[in-house]
Amino acid sequence: MTTRNQEGAPAGACHDTPAAQGFAMPAEFAPHDACWMLWPQRPDNWRYGAKPAQQAFIEVATAIAESETVFVGVNDDQYENARVQLPDHIRVVELSSNDAWMRDVGPTFLTHPDGRLAMVDWEFNAWGGLDGGLYFPWDKDRRIRTKIAEMLGVARFTVPVMLEGGAIHVDGEGTLITTEECLLNANRNPDLTKAQMERVLRESLGVETIIWIPRGCYRDETDGHVDNLACFVAPGEVVLTWCDAPDDPQYAISREALDVLESAIDARGRSLKVHKLPQPGPLYIAEDEASGIDRLSHSHPRQPGDRMAGSYVNFYIGNEVVVMPLLDPQRDDQAREMLQGLFPTRRVVGVPAREILLGGGNIHCITQQQPRCR
Template structure:
């Protein structure tokens, strides 16, 4: 593993940036070699010692493993439990974490036309640090990216910018979508301007065009991660969380996003085709669902009646499957049909995911794709 620090994203690079070296971030719908996950166990975030959540994670891992290798990182004290419960073909590795959101604490993978794989090691402060962050400490989470780089033996670019994987989505052809609510939040990089953040994204991920949506989903505790609101499903096409109720705060958020998306060209000069996915519910934490959680002053509270940021856009695009959350019996089938139309060559697998949502995210949030090296050479 080679680690390169790149303070030059802001201050004048002492090394060539990943983009200058020919690296870029591929789309999630491009071929994968693997998927990385983490095992839930945090008792102040997951009820009843995370036992219900573990079952949901097992279903997600099993579905993804139909068409690609799945690695599940586990703390030592849960290793045996995870190994016994997960299917034999899912690979369990000791990889300590503070919680289970691999999308945000795991690496952002890059590929090179010559077949090389690399990764980005961003800074991480648990979605806001001491100013609105979701838990403390986050020291184990900050080491995950370098550990994965060691395990894979790939080059690791360390970029001293606070950024979580769920805050960005790319089309693999030079376009990135994100939200101002998250990437420009003062609890992430308070001294950075919008132009400076754009330069970091271009230098690090090899993108040309950055689409800024104003806000993420209503009540999203990540400060508006884009992967809960909008994602690329193909070059020139996005899925967008939608709401038809003018009295719902999500109504205005979705329409703001639609206006931006419909008035923007991507890096290839295309107008974007927007596919709307009605939000589930709205969904709220039930009285019994708020019980069984340890109450700690440094952790985000889970209270009865709290609205959850539920979204069908929060799915994982695997090699041969799309794993989507089942959240609302009244809308699950309709959402599944739309997603199936978007991915005709893949099989849509629905997984009961309310237990993941109760922890603050969903299927996309707990997964991180490792792109195929062979595909980058094609």
């Protein structure tokens, strides 16, 4: 693996990798200094000029801002609109993007025992490039990590591997979960073997044990991001989206994942405790929801009747709150009660999130935590 430091000087030797320097990716449930988001505005992805989606993003940002600083990056032509709509205590910064998926285009933050903050700058090709990618171009998205590193004045390790933040989850104690469907997809890194990808993850994120789940959620257009299927809620504990209907394609996917997780041993030698979180729906795009979207040849189509990859696992763990998507009135309360039991020291806040799901993701996908450092 080749890495470069913030100044851009080549650093090909193994001792220059983030892990060799003592950096590691902390768990999302560890303390944060801030959360980063982006402002939605793509008319070919968000209906009606993204106005309904903007309201959902505002609710997510407001809920997270109860216990940590929230930065919202905005393109210049939407800056004034975003500044007027967002609460005053949310920091609006000019940070141009092609779309609003900060989890995937933003930094993967690292911390060091001595208190330093750093980040990994992966490659990005809009979830597949010209082979199944969701839009073109992605040039503004590709510059976001560099800009945030400049804003914060932190070290940036560039890793020439295609990887999105939603493709990985860590427990902060040496264990990472991901899916083969995404990280080993030919439209990401066709020349990397599984063993080579594991080496990249260990050297870049300071993890030791990598648990591979075969597939992500059914019809997940990111090619199976793990953050829509399963995530760590504590060391040794994972929540998994669950389906009890045998005729639903998600049924087999969830059981396959359960088999992997229950047979895995983490970096500390523990077996994992798996909590089953029922999926909403199934959920489908309605006729009126498919209208109001610009139809462009270079963007992912959204058609009436298309199934959406709805999941309650796609939540954000804040310092004092857990912000979860409200997606199905028949199951929202059950999901909220279960999450409250898993996070007894945090308040679970439900936010109506169907508008975010209509764009292809959810709350975890539009947020990126900046871990606390000294």
